[in-house]
Amino acid sequence: MTPNDTKPSAVTVRGLVKHYGETRALDGVDLEVREGTVMGVLGPNGAGKTTLVRILSTLLTPDAGHATVAGYDVVRQPRQLRRVIGLTGQYASVDEKLPGWENLYLIGRLLDLPRKEARARADELLERFSLTEAARRPARTYSGGMRRRLDLAASMIGRPAVLYLDEPTTGLDPRTRNEVWDEVKAMVGDGVTVLLTTQYMEEAEQLASELTVVDRGKVIANGAVEELKAKVGGRTLRVRPADPLQLRPLAGMLDELGITGLAATTVDTGTGSLLVPVLSDEQLTAAVGAVTARGITISSITTELPSLDEVFLSLTGHRASAPQDARPADSREEVAV
Incomplete structure (x- = not known):
């Protein structure tokens, strides 16, 4: 039993189904996310990741199945649920004409925060996300990383118990991606539960304590990162001789031994x-x-499990997407499946 197994569930999904015409976007999905942890949901384009997030954030109604988030039923109690969740999608959703501060203040007021509290919360989050100096500038003047940080700040205005991050670092450069990861880790440190969808294996390994792999609307694997690697099977023995000149002779010797398989x-x-x-x-x-x-004098011998990318390929038959620094807006999934 892992430490996470003793924590209560923040998100519980049972038998979730959603159709788009003939397309079965979700086909009986089961999922459980423990409080104060990050659940990474992996899958290729069209796997059903965004549909899952939209249902759990009350933006879509499932055709079958049941889901509760922070104790609220996503279908029967949408108003209560919206007050305890936050959502950051693949692309910044802030109003680019408004300054950063006004974006945050407006969202606070929409969440029924009193004026004084909304102002204080906007100031607090701008400072936390290193945006204070740009607070009065229109969001359209922000860099991509600044917009993403503003978007994350906006999702935190209402102090959500559960935060959905739907491919949050799409199109970001490596430095900005690392900044976003740092902020997500800080949120989890504050007790926020995070459901993260991503195609980036490095992002999943950096942030997620558990993973669920979805393909064609079905959950095909779940567990901790090391558990999934072990399930796929196969290890690599890495042998480092003290003398690099022994590398090729050692390789030839092993190939000639005839060890079965x-x-x-x-x-x-x-x-x-x-x-x-x-x-x-x-x-x-x-x-x-x-x-x-x-x-032969050996400097080190270690064993290594498969990479998460190899696990993804083995489970889905697809290679995971590599992070891109400038992904165009029209490259998103055409439908939320």
Whole structure:
């Protein structure tokens, strides 16, 4: 049992179904997110990620199934639910004609915050997200990273218990992406529960304590990052000889041993290592024994699980999207599926 298993659920989804004509966007999705954690929802375009978020934020009504968020039924109690959630979509949704401060103040008033509290909350969040100096400038003058931070600040105005982040770093450069990740980690540190949809494996590993993989409207795997890697199977034995000149002789020696099922070794000259794919404990033991028995001085021997990208490919048959620094607005999913 992990520490997260003892926490109460902030989001519970059972048998969620949603159709768009003949397309079954969600096909019986089950999901559970523990309080104060980040659940990463992975999947290729069209997998159903955005549809799930829209249902959980009361923007869509499911055709079947049941979901509760922070104790509220998403269909029967939408008004109560909207007061305890925040949402940041793939692209900044703030009013670009208004200054940053006015954007936040307006949202506070729409959430029925008293004027004094809305002003104080706007000031507080602008400072937290390093936007105080730009507070009186129109949002259209902000950089992409500043807009994204303003968007995150807007989603936090009402102090949400649950925050939905739908591919929040799409189109951002690496530095700005890291800034967004830092802010998300800070929110979770404050006790916010986060449901994160993403196609970026690095983002999932950075932020999520648990992962759910969705494809064609179905959940095909879930668990902690290391659990999913272990489920896919396969490890890599990384052997680093003290003398780099021993790399190729060592590779040839392993290939000639005839260890049952052992794949061909790969020489990584960049790190001075030999990579040996192993599928079983027996292969691992045999390979390590062979290396140590040859009298070659070894600097290090380690085993590595598959990368999350390899896990994604194995589960879905698709490669995960690589982060892009300037993704055009019209490249988003054509329908929210």
